[in-house]
Amino acid sequence: MSPERAGHAARAVDASMGLLNDVIARPVDPGYAESADRARVSHTPAERRVISVAHLAVALALGLMTTGAIANLRAPQSSVQQSRALLAAEITERTATAQRHAESNAALSMEIAQLQSDALAAANPTLFAQLAEAEVLSGAVAVGGPGLVIELDDAPVADPSDVDPASRVQDLDLQLVTNGLWAAGAEAIAINGHRLTALSAVRSASSAILVDLSPLVAPYRVEAIGDVESMQTGFARSSAANHVALLTGTYGISVTTRAADKLTLPGAGSTTLHHAAAPEQDVASSMPTQKGGTP
Amino acid sequence: MIAVIGLVLGAILGLILEPTVPQALAPYLPIAVVAALDALFGGLRALLDRTFDDRVFLVSFLSNVVVAALIVFLGDQLGVGTQLSTAVVVVLGIRIFSNAAAIRRHLFKA
Numbered sequence: 063m064s065p066e067r068a069g070h071a072a073r074a075v076d077a078s079m080g081l082l083n084d085v086i087a088r089p090v091d092p093g094y095a096e097s098a099d100r101a102r103v104s105h106t107p108a109e110r111r112v113i114s115v116a117h118l119a120v121a122l123a124l125g126l127m128t129t130g131a132i133a134n135l136r137a138p139q140s141s142v143q144q145s146r147a148l149l150a151a152e153i154t155e156r157t158a159t160a161q162r163h164a165e166s167n168a169a170l171s172m173e174i175a176q177l178q179s180d181a182l183a184a185a186n187p188t189l190f191a192q193l194a195e196a197e198v199l200s201g202a203v204a205v206g207g208p209g210l211v212i213e214l215d216d217a218p219v220a221d222p223s224d225v226d227p228a229s230r231v232q233d234l235d236l237q238l239v240t241n242g243l244w245a246a247g248a249e250a251i252a253i254n255g256h257r258l259t260a261l262s263a264v265r266s267a268s269s270a271i272l273v274d275l276s277p278l279v280a281p282y283r284v285e286a287i288g289d290v291e292s293m294q295t296g297f298a299r300s301s302a303a304n305h306v307a308l309l310t311g312t313y314g315i316s317v318t319t320r321a322a323d324k325l326t327l328p329g330a331g332s333t334t335l336h337h338a339a340a341p342e343q344d345v346a347s348s349m350p351t352q353k354g355g356t357p
Numbered sequence: 358m359i360a361v362i363g364l365v366l367g368a369i370l371g372l373i374l375e376p377t378v379p380q381a382l383a384p385y386l387p388i389a390v391v392a393a394l395d396a397l398f399g400g401l402r403a404l405l406d407r408t409f410d411d412r413v414f415l416v417s418f419l420s421n422v423v424v425a426a427l428i429v430f431l432g433d434q435l436g437v438g439t440q441l442s443t444a445v446v447v448v449l450g451i452r453i454f455s456n457a458a459a460i461r462r463h464l465f466k467a
Contacts, residue, residue, distance in 0.1 A: 087455075091396075093413040094403040117411045118363040124418050125367020128393045130376040131386040144380075 160276075171329065175203065198250075201259035205250045206326040207287045210294060210319065212239055212306075215281035217314035229313050231282055233266035235305065236273075239284055240264065242302025246293045248286035250327050254278045257330040274330075290321045360411040361400075384433065385426035388445055392425035393418060395449045398456040405463040425449070 105113065175197075182190040197203045214236070217229035240251050240258060251258045256273040258264075263274060270277045286293060297303055297319075309315040378386060396418035403409040425445050432441030 091399045091403070091413060091417045093417060094399075094406070094408040094410060097410040097413050098408040113412075114359050117359045117415060120415045120419070121360040121363025121411075122367040122370070124393070124415065124422075125364040125369075126371045126374075126376065127367075127422075128390065129368045129371025130374075130378055131390050131393075133371065133375050134378045134383070135386050135390065 168329070171202075201250060201257045201262075201330045203329040204257075204327060205287060205329075206324065207249075208290050208321070208323050209248070209285060209287035209325040210243070210290055210297070211322050211325070212243070212284045212286075213281050213316075213318045214239070214284070214309070215316045217316070227269065229315065230269065231271070231280060231309075231315055233264050233271045235309060235315070236271060236282060236284065237264050238302045238305045240286075242297050242300040242305075243284065243286040243288075243293065245300055245302075246288075246296030248288040248293060250287045252285045252327040254283050255328060257328055259330045262330070285322070285325050285327060287325050287327060294319075294321070358411070360414050382426075384438075385429050388425045388429045388442055389422045391446055391449050391453075392421040395452050395456075396421045398453050398460070402456045402459050402463075405460060 178193070179190065182193065198205055214231045216231055219225050219229065236253060240253065243251055253264070253273050256262075256276060256278070258273070263272075265272050267277070271282070272278070306317045310317050396414070399417060400409060400414040403414070428445055429438060429442050432438040435441075
């Protein structure tokens with residue numbers, strides 16, 4: 063272990079492996095040997111005290127740093143949690159922005175509707191009545207009236223980390239229920255406050271259910287406006303009722319159906335103009351077609 | 358000896374205070390800890406060889422940690438961070454192993 067390895071006449075056979083040999087054969091820091099060989103410098107007691115304090119301070123700092131590093135490594139969740147919190151904050155922020163935009167959208171569509179009625183009602187009452195009817199049917203405006211409320215909720219889970227996807231409400235379930243309600247004579251349907259139109263989609267993205275691309279949170283509340291009694295009987299006879307019974311019986315998904323005297327469904331918001339034509343002399347003969355105007 | 362006492366005290370302090378390491382240093386922690394382990398084993402072996410020296414121990418400890426972190430940093434900058442980390446771990450691992458073997462020979466004469 064003495065430093066007389068390098069630069070000698072008799073080169074070792076494995077000289078090219080010097081680095082590895084160094085690592086393997088001389089793992090202890092050569093500094094220890096050197097300082098042991100070095101002649102002891104005698105310090106005065108005062109000097110020795112200063113040196114001791116310096117050593118202690120450095121050693122304290124090193125020990126603190128090492129345990130700190132180890133503690134940090136043993137708890138890697140902190141960074142994960144941080145990024146999680148960041149994501150969550152971002153989600154809340156974006157959701158709030160989306161909410162704000164939806165509100166301004168609603169206000170603007172109200173304004174548009176107002177302007178439309180102002181402009182059209184006096185000039186062409188028949189066309190205006192037609193438009194109003196089309197808007198109600200297409201789901202562009204908010205509607206109210208008696209109706210049926212079907213609430214679906216995921217089956218209760220014992221262990222949140224191990225959830226059977228089948229015990230959760232799927233997009234297919236909501237599709238079947240809404241289709242059953244349409245078939246039973248519903249005039250307007252909303253899921254968790256999202257109005258369904260002829261162009262709405264109920265789909266899933268991994269485990270979340272999306273209605274028109276906005277995610278829903280359980281419980282899922284399907285509200286349908288229409289004649290309550292005929293809807294109830296019609297829905298009970300439909301295949302959707304069988305499916306609902308299956309959901310309750312097999313997967314433990316809770317489904318409650320009740321009649322409501324007064325439901326208010328929001329409008330689906332602004333409509334996009336897909337087709338327009340210049341009015342001829344007779345305005346009534348060329349009604350601008352709007353999105354979802356003819357389901 | 359004072360270095361060992363200081364190190365132990367620092368470790369206890371670290372366990373109590375649980376200092377948080379800045380996020381920017383997080384990638385270098387594993388390597389730094391391995392380097393610290395290497396210095397610890399080296400010191401223990403020197404202690405058994407009766408060549409232990411406070412100054413050498415502390416300097417080797419500090420430089421080990423700094424150099425290991427530096428190598429990883431350099432590797433990160435060059436895009437070979439994981440490979441260099443592996444290299445450092447291999448070298449330090451070999452050193453730790455042979456130091457541990459020497460310590461074992463000292464203690465058990467086997």
